Amino acid sequence: MGLGCILAPVLVNKLGVKRVLILGSLGWSVYTAALYQNNRYGTEWFVILGAVICGISAGFYWASEGAILLSYPEPHTRARMLAVWLFFKNSGQIIAGAINLATNVKNAKGGKGALTLISFIALQVFAVPVAFLVSGPEKVKRSDGSSITLPNQTSTKEQFRLLWRTVSSKKVGCLLPIFFVRRSLSLYWGLASSHLTLYYSVRARALASFLSAICGVIMTTLLGFFLDNQRIALVTRVRVGGAAVFTLFLGMLVWALVIQHEFETNNPGKLDWTSAGFGRGFGMYVMLNAAGNALQNYLYWIMSLLAAGDVSTATRYAGLLRGIESWGQCCAFGINSSKFSLLYTVVINLVFYVVSLPFALVTLRKVGVVEGYGATGSVEDASAVAEAMARSSSSDDAASVEEKKVEV
Template identity: 55%
Template sequence: MASFRRSVLAQMLICGVIALLGPGLWNANNSLGAGGALTPYLVNAGNSLVFGLMGLFCILSPIFVNWIGVKGTLIAGSLGWSVYSAALYQNNRYGTEWFVIFGAAICGVSAGLYWAAEGAIILSYPEHANRGRYLALWIAFKNGGQLIGGAINLGLNATKATAGSVSYITILVFVALQAIAAPLGLFLSPPHKTERSDGTRIVVEPKTPVKEQVRRLWQMILTPQILRLLPIFFSCWFYWGYASTYLTLYFSVRARALASFLSAVTGTLACILLGIFLDSKRLSVKARIRYGFIFTAGLFTLLWIWVLIVQHDFEMNRPPTLDWVSPGFGRAFGIYIMLQTSGNMVQNYLYFLMGTVNDGTLEMSRATGLLRGVESWGQCASFGISSSKFSPFYTTVINLVFWTVSLIPAVFSIWAVEDKRTLVEGQDSASEDAVVEALAEEKKDPVSQA
């Protein structure tokens, strides 16, 4: 019987709290629109740099996981959130601009390591039968950070019924809380010491040279099934720059604070329900993967059509600053809430998909690093577009086109999913060989590389 400290649940709770304090609060800040700033353009440029560097280091992070283990990589990846929030505080209170760009660079490198290590832990530690639920738990914690942050935002800005920047105290609270994230990583159990409830071992690939890690990463990228998923990875978070700008341009400070809070509530509930469905034993894995895709992708597509219609109306006749007592507030506000909610569901689904087609800590770090890296480049491009005064309507058109086109190759990969773990059409046996080697290594030496 596994001790609680070494149990999978304990590791998920530790990762969840880190996700709450780090990216969760960062998301809460960005859910205010432009990090709570008066205008979106500088912060959008900073966010573009964050996601550009994050994408690169997400994809390269398996090298670090192979070198210092998932635990060390996670700790290193938790250091940058508070630095960027501190830069946003300086900009909000004193108008400092250079620190936003510097903080964005630090955060981008750090977050790239964080996301791949976190994804590897969340998807490789749990037994296969419970991955959807644990993924939903992690998403709930991450959105819980946005929920807490949103409550702080709302409490400190509830009287601001006009446009403007949020209280700088809001961001200062975030800086203090995010600084706690990295030390919590010290309590994480390495994979070779973690005990699953079903008695199975966590596959840990033996350490290999950097050149071999690069070879395996490139091999994964060129796998036909993964290659066809890259467009949807890019487009699934491409909307965020538009959503942040939309909220900043059209809503009052307290409405932005309400959006930060409410989108966390709806996103958390939606992902929990999706996670329960994805772990359902009543349907085969193949059926869950297909139905999950139809629901999440279909909802997101219909939502973009709605966004296009409303944004066109705003383009023809820009509304005054919308507060929660303004006429037409519900229609415009609902778009943002639904966009964030369905976006979270799409990401939750894609993580589950990658967890289904891969196994082992290093293989998972490559898979999640690739997923999060390409997602980040989509966000980089999105915030890059939104850092200028480019028309929000044409930004919406670009989003809808990118998303719709990305669904076509994704369908071929998702429909290739079988009920067993091996799903990749035409894939050679390199990944399986790595798993066999790791299992053999574990039999020789039960204390595997972390």
């Protein structure tokens, strides 16, 4: 998955972002079908094959999806559009959580049933024709009348050269650690996933999936309105928004450390929503996921500023960062699949997160201040200025003609 994300820009250069998005939507249902086969008949080889197919497909999907998110919206609406994206992304989680909750509402033990998996397969198959409805960048016309800056098709060798330049650049490289850490902590991966599985019943986990998605949508929508507020200077939005989401996520990790210490000192067993003390750890899980969503949206908004609306640049940024997230997720699963104490896992993630912050600040302190970091001189700003100058020049020429007619 991680390698597929990073190499997806090369494929986008050849096929276009829409075709790669369609390819990326094909593998999800295969993996879920393999899980269904394993659930009903105990088949194991199909699960491994389905995971490989889904990983490659998801890599293409994540990179193309990220390119669309970073380049399609107008600059002054990107944070809100990211919140809308998260709403639809979490809508899948909300629907899945609702299905899981409905099919397991009377089930405090056991795993996901075949009916739940069939419902998931149907939703994932439906996503394939929906992907065909997405407009290609050449057909997009924004509400302000502007178009997307389309990149020239280049050779594969040139794409690898540009990819290496992106990886080795300071402004992107300094953000890689925090993307790695963020994915290993929230959204069902790593710490949050392991905590939920160890200490909560099936229907409690379904409820957590449902509520964490809703809280994530609310939090990112409020953040999006702030980040897109044009009455506030860009540099202020970058720094205040960053301080808010970084502090919130740090607070959630400290809360997770406290809860995990309590649970390892006095193991509560499998908690259900009827159990005493259910809300302490459950609330931590929901808020950790919501804080992770807010951090993700903030970081993607920053990347949209750095990409300056260029589809090719946005594809490389999205592919690289989603690939790094995938590897963070992989490491989280590796750690938590062992007999390593979950308390130590929290400590490791907390330390990694704190260490990643100074690196992120190297880039963030320049955003909105230095050219090439979301300040003046972006691709779209330059295009807008050129169009304005052309209109102004045309108006001046027309006025001059009228004046000459009057003189004659």
